[in-house]
Amino acid sequence: MNDNEFDGLSDNDWDETWDFAWTEFDWEKHLQEQDKATHRYLAHYEKVIERSDRIDEVAHLMGWDQDDWTTDDGDSTAAEPEKTEGSEENRAPASPGFDPYTIQKHPVYVSTHALFFWLHRAWDFLAPACGAKVPVRAALNFSSSLSRAEHYGLLATHSLDMGDFSLVVCQVKRGMTELNHALRTLQMIEDSIHPAVAQFRHQALIRLFDIREIWLRVMRDCREELDRRVSEEEN
Numbered sequence: 001m002n003d004n005e006f007d008g009l010s011d012n013d014w015d016e017t018w019d020f021a022w023t024e025f026d027w028e029k030h031l032q033e034q035d036k037a038t039h040r041y042l043a044h045y046e047k048v049i050e051r052s053d054r055i056d057e058v059a060h061l062m063g064w065d066q067d068d069w070t071t072d073d074g075d076s077t078a079a080e081p082e083k084t085e086g087s088e089e090n091r092a093p094a095s096p097g098f099d100p101y102t103i104q105k106h107p108v109y110v111s112t113h114a115l116f117f118w119l120h121r122a123w124d125f126l127a128p129a130c131g132a133k134v135p136v137r138a139a140l141n142f143s144s145s146l147s148r149a150e151h152y153g154l155l156a157t158h159s160l161d162m163g164d165f166s167l168v169v170c171q172v173k174r175g176m177t178e179l180n181h182a183l184r185t186l187q188m189i190e191d192s193i194h195p196a197v198a199q200f201r202h203q204a205l206i207r208l209f210d211i212r213e214i215w216l217r218v219m220r221d222c223r224e225e226l227d228r229r230v231s232e233e234e235n
Helices: 024-047 054-061 107-133 136-162 165-188 195-234
Strands: none
Touching (some): 054 107, 107 195
16 A cells, blocks of 8 residues: 555545436446356366465466555456546446446455355355254354454445544454454364364365455555654654
8 A cells, every 4th residue: 555545545536426327237247257256266266275375366367566456456457438628427437348336356455355255155155065964153253253344344445435444443353353252263173073174174264364464464554544644743
């Protein structure tokens, strides 16, 4: 992150960005493209999963600048809508190729959503395979904790996008609590229940700790920005 990017969408041209009309078909096509980004992230992630710097390497492969990938999606940068001179009413409509910015394009959203997607999908396969061997309470607690953690992560990403950095920290801390609860629940499930449990736990821990690392980076950057603003006010 850098100082300029912190001020990017927090006081940007929201009215100008959304001054175009899309049908449901257009939006559905747009959302399908964002779904592809999720799968593209996972494909890159699988290739470099053994690397200790996999988070940054996947960001690089996705086309995000490694110094500021938590704020700017270089892989899907949208062009500014073309404007004509004159009043607001005379503004030209967006071209058919105009790709609007949505929260689904934010690198923090793409990366964490992709990892949560893998966790949910893998757990959905594992739990039925283990049958009644997995305690129902543990299965529900793990799944619920994942969902709540992802929910707070989404809220934090939205707050980050709007420049509400103190709120970002609060939301991430709540997400961390749920993430830790998921980790504790996962550790309580015994490997002897099913041969696939140990393999799932190993893979799940990698992704859970990577989500945690991404969130820690976001909190660190937000706190640094808040400290910078306080220093500027004091001076």
